[in-house]
Structure formats: C-alpha cells, structure tokens
Amino acid sequence: MIEALADITEDAFLGGQLRLKQKRSGHRAGHDAILLAAATEARAGDRVVDLGAGVGTAGLALARRVAGLSLSLVEIDPELAQLARANAAANAIAAETIVLDVTADASAFAEHGLLPDSVDAVLMNPPFNDPARHRGSPDQARHVAHVATSETLDAWVHASRRILRSNGALTLIWRADEIAEILAALSRGFGSLSILPVHGEAGRPAIRVLVRAVKGGRAPTRLLPGLMLNEESRVPKKEVREVLEGRAVLPLAEP
Template sequence: MSDDNLTCDAFLGGLVHLWQPTQEYRAGVDPVLLAATIPAVSGQSVLELGCGVGAAVLCLGARVPGLVLTGVEREHSYAALAARNGGAALEVVTADISALPLSLRQRQFDHVLANPPYWRRGASVAASDPAREAALGEQTPLQVWITTAAKRLVPKGQMHVIHRAERLPDLLAALPADMGSIEVLPLAAREGRAAERVILRARKSGRADFRLHAPLILHRGDRHRDGDQYTPEVRNALRKGAALAF
C-alpha cells in the first residue's frame, strides 16, 4: 500500500501511532480494550494471533514496557503495516494461524491474545473488499483460533480473546481440557443494555472456579450524544493507556 492510501492514526492519546488503510479494515476500540485487560509484566512474552496492523499488541507494549512482542498476520499488506508500526519492538510473522511455521510452533508465550473475525458467513453477507473480509468474516474456524492460542502458552500462561457475546458458548466449547481459571468480562454499550462483546480469559493448567464478571459499561447515559461519552474507566483505557480491572 502506498502512503496515499494510508492514514497514521493516534491511539492511547498519542502513545501509539498506527499506519492503516483509509478504505479497508481499520482498527477500532475492541483491540485496545482487549490489550487493556491483559495483566502482563515487564520481561514476559506476548503473541497476538491475527494481529492486523498491530493495534492490540502495540497498545499492550505501550502500557507495559519491556515485553517481548510477536504478531502473526496472514494478509501480507497488513503484516507489512504491523512491521512498520512496531519497528524493532514487534516481531511479525506472516502466516496463517492454522499453519504456523515450525520456528513459531517451537516457542511458547506468557500471554496469547486474539480478536478473531466476528461473522460466520453462513449467516451474514461477505464484505466486497478481500482484506476487510479477511478481518471480519470467519474463514478459519473459531475452534482453530482457540486451540492454536492454547498450544502456544507456557504452563500457567494466559489467553485473552474478544468476540461477540453470542459466540461465548462456542468459545467455551473450544477450550482444551487443560485450560482453566476461566473468566468472562461482558462489554455493554450502556447501563441496562445487553452485552454485545465479551472478553474471555483462561489460564493453562489453571484450577480456579469459573467467574462471570459484572459488565463493563462503555458509555455514559441512556442514548448516544455528540462528544466523548465513554465512562471514566473506559476513557482512561482508550485515551491514556490505563489498565482495565478484570
């Protein structure tokens, strides 16, 4: 992609700048919220599956200095942008998550995160743009995303996945038997609204009881108004790079 077809956008109040396409799939708030929930500490290793232009993994790296960051992205143009955005701080592997190279299959990570495509194409219409469709339409089954993430974790390592709320049963069913300490954080647009997204956390070899957390409310008020209407907790995560309690 030429620079004429890109914008350089600020995330976390300018802590992160990302080159991304003007017309194709563009990173929104979901990868930023996902990154804000990961309790990483300096020195740990992080792998993002389907990293796109690097929004989630680089936002996490900006909040927690000293992480070893790796991203996997199938689409060559997006992998190139992720490498440009991350520079020396981000190792980018261009590969399909269902066919990772041996060099990556021989490694394990403290944290694995993913923002898989949300839409099953048997029940929705495909996007006309191939790159946008790759980001939004589920071509690789969700089971493969979860299984691949679990395999790449060190013992006691954590997986974090954001997805649509109606796919929570599929997420839970896809977890391998050695993944425990499962927690779910629902994301609701406003007080009193049903959750539209969930963030799933699970730990390899974890033994803690299942926890369903109270919803994280994204916006103040009962309806949309002009201006920034994020709740203080969410605004701090999106604008200042603060962690979200989970």
Template sequence: MSEIHTRDAFLGGKLHLLQPKKGYRAGVDPVLLAATVAATAGDRVLDLGCGVGAAALCLGARVPGLVLTGVERQPLYADLAQRNGGSTFEVVTADIVDLPLHIRERQFDHVLANPPYYKRSDSRAAHDADRETALGEETPLADWIKIAAKRLAPKGYAHFIHRVERLPEILTEMGKRLGSIEVLPLSPRTGRMPELVIVRGRKNGRGAFRLHTPLILHEGSRHEKDADTYVPRVKAVLRDGAALTF
C-alpha cells in the same frame, strides 16, 4: 503520508499506527483487549491475527520490556504491523493454522486474539476483500482457541475478544484446554444487553469459572449526540493507556 494509508493516534497519542484507508481498520476492540492483559516486563506475548498490530502495540505501550510477536496472514497488514512496531515487534506473515517452525517451537506467557466475528453461513460478506478477511470467519473459532492454548507456556493466559453470541462455543473449547476461565461482558450502555465479551483462560489453571459484572462503555441510556460519551473508566483506557482489570 501515502494516499492509501492513514496514521492514526491511539491511547491519546501515545501510539500511532499506520492503517489502510480502505478495508479493515482497528477500532476500540483490540485496545480494550490489550488493556485487560496483566503482563509484566520480560513476558513473551503472541498476537494471533495481529492486523496492523493494535492489540500487541497498545499492550507494549502500557507495559515496557515485553517480547512482542504477531502473526498476520495478509501481507499488507503484516507489513504495516512491522512498520508500526519496528524493532520492538516481530511480525510473521503466516496463517495461524500453518505457523512456521520457529513459532511452533516457542511458548508464550500471553496469547491475544481478536478473531473474525462473523460466520458467513448466517451473515453477508463484506464487499472489500481485506475487510472480509478480517471480519468473516474462515478458520473455525475452535481452531483459534486450540492454537492459542498450544502456544501457551504453563500457567500462561489466553485472551480473546468476540461477539457475545459466540460465548457458548468459546467456553466449550476453552474448557477442553484451559482453566481459571473468566468472562468480562461489554455493554454499550446502561440497560443494554452485552454485545462483546473478553474471555481469559489459563493453561493448567484450576480456579473456578468467573462471570464478571458487565463493563458499561458509554454514559447515558441511548445515543443522543455525536460526541465522546465513554464512561471515565473506559476513557482512561482509550485516552490514557490505563489497565482494565477484570
């Protein structure tokens, strides 16, 4: 193993991903996002800002036969994503605001995105440059949503995971371009406010807005010990690669 990379198990060992030892490292967020995607074999999937490929490849491990494409602007992460996915994953090194023509000419059944969470106008930048690129917003969130909507085929779905405080902006921007919008809040524990949301919208969708019951991630009302405390439903996603239905 390289001195600068680790090979980490996801989905209970069903998937292994090369990741940098330092910088941004994929956690549970892209795994949970992928678990909510109701894809079927043959669907075309685009992962915007794919990093090392965690979301797309977790989805591909659960649903065989998908056509997976990722876009990542950092060459180091794009290279690792390609190595992680091999021939089953087309990885394009590009900024999402400057997609190459062969991506702009295509439509996708599902677009996934785990954009940078933090506006640097009201938060402090990370010291590590690669980590800052992954966490600190440079491209406005509105552009992520607009680009995702453009790349969707009719009746296709956009899937986002983000901080709950950005939900008003997500709903505003999705509402301009997508319909049938659904929100799944993610709460760390019983009695705690949600910190993340997974939001799904459909191109040409006409369904009513739906706000789902929060998904509780951990057992107990507070952290008491360093152990695996995920509730069974979440543990099935993280350890067994199960789907997570809204």
C-alpha cells in the same frame, strides 16, 4: 513497499501515545483492539504473541503499557504485516512481525520460532462474524478480518493452547451472543476463566465478551460485572475513556 500515501491513514491511539498507519479501506483498528490490550496481563520479560495482529494495534498497545516484552505480531495478510512492522519501528517498540496463517500446523509455527509451550501470553481478536447472519465485505482483506467459519474459534484457540506454556494465559475478545462457543472451545486444555461482558449501553445486551483463560488452570470461572461503554447520552463513560487513552486497565489485566 507500503501502499501509496493516499491509501494510508495515520491514526492516534491511547490518547496519542501510539500512532499507527493503516489502510484507508478494509479492516481498520478500533476500540476492540484497545480493550483487548487493556485486558491482557503481562510483565516485563514475558514472551507475548498477538494472533491476527492486523497492523499491530493490540500488541503494540500492550507493549506501550508494559515495557520489556518479547512481542510477536502474527498476521496472515502480508500488506498488514508490513504495516505492523513499520508501526512498531515508528513507535520505537521492539516487535517481531510474522506472516503466518493462525490455522497452520505446528511445524509452520515452529519455523517462525513459535514452539509448543514457549509463550507466556497470547492475545487475539479473531474474525467473529457468522457468514450465515453477516454479509461479508467485497473487500477480501476486510472479509478475512471479520467473517468466521464454523472452525475459526476452535482453530485459533488450539493454536494458542499449543504455543502457551503451562499456566500461560490467553486473552480474547469475541461476540457476546456466541459465549457458548467460547466456553466450548476453551474447555479443552484451559481453565481459571475470567469473563468480562462489554455493553454498548446500559439496559442493552452485551455486544462483546473479553475472556482470560489459563492453560491448565483449575480455578473456578469468574463472571465479572459488565463494562458499560457509553453513558445514556452515548458519550463514552469516564472509566472507558481512561482505558482507551491508556491511563487505566481492565480487571482481567490486574494480577
């Protein structure tokens, strides 16, 4: 049973096209998940897996944009997975919700039908805060959602590489100041990288990077012009509002 109504909020995303229930405390969906969905290329009929799906925000936002996906939402927290399942149903989006640790071995994935070389696209927003520099939340669910270990990125990339078919694509969002770790993790089995830096405002360093990587890809890496989220007045830029409202996609999602 989903927690008491007082502990749950219902929030609108994509300009109201997607309504999601989520816990009032702990990890809450935000712009990162919507940017990730808007950066993911997919077509009707594709098998898509959202790793670390939480309440389903990124995967469901992608499915709202691209009809006809075979979508799996993978989440370690049973309560969040239950909310993701309810959110998919409430928004009339067909999606399978799987309770699974992304760092589990291949046999655990196979038990849920996630076999090697079986998926067209993976999107993921892993925990990325460094515990040495970030004081973790006392809320355990929030801590798990935000704080990474030294093995987190490698483990999540490895899981993605295993289930993706040849030429399938991984799209991820991560901290910009750890771009070196991203490139190192993706150097094993991935290529044809496209990198989109995300800046909070002009004149400031990037705060996030969105990366698309192709399993077995051989094309040169592309570093795209940075995405500025806000005007000088700190109001979201027009093109960013269009993305957040589901009326536009980011360059990584363009064929």
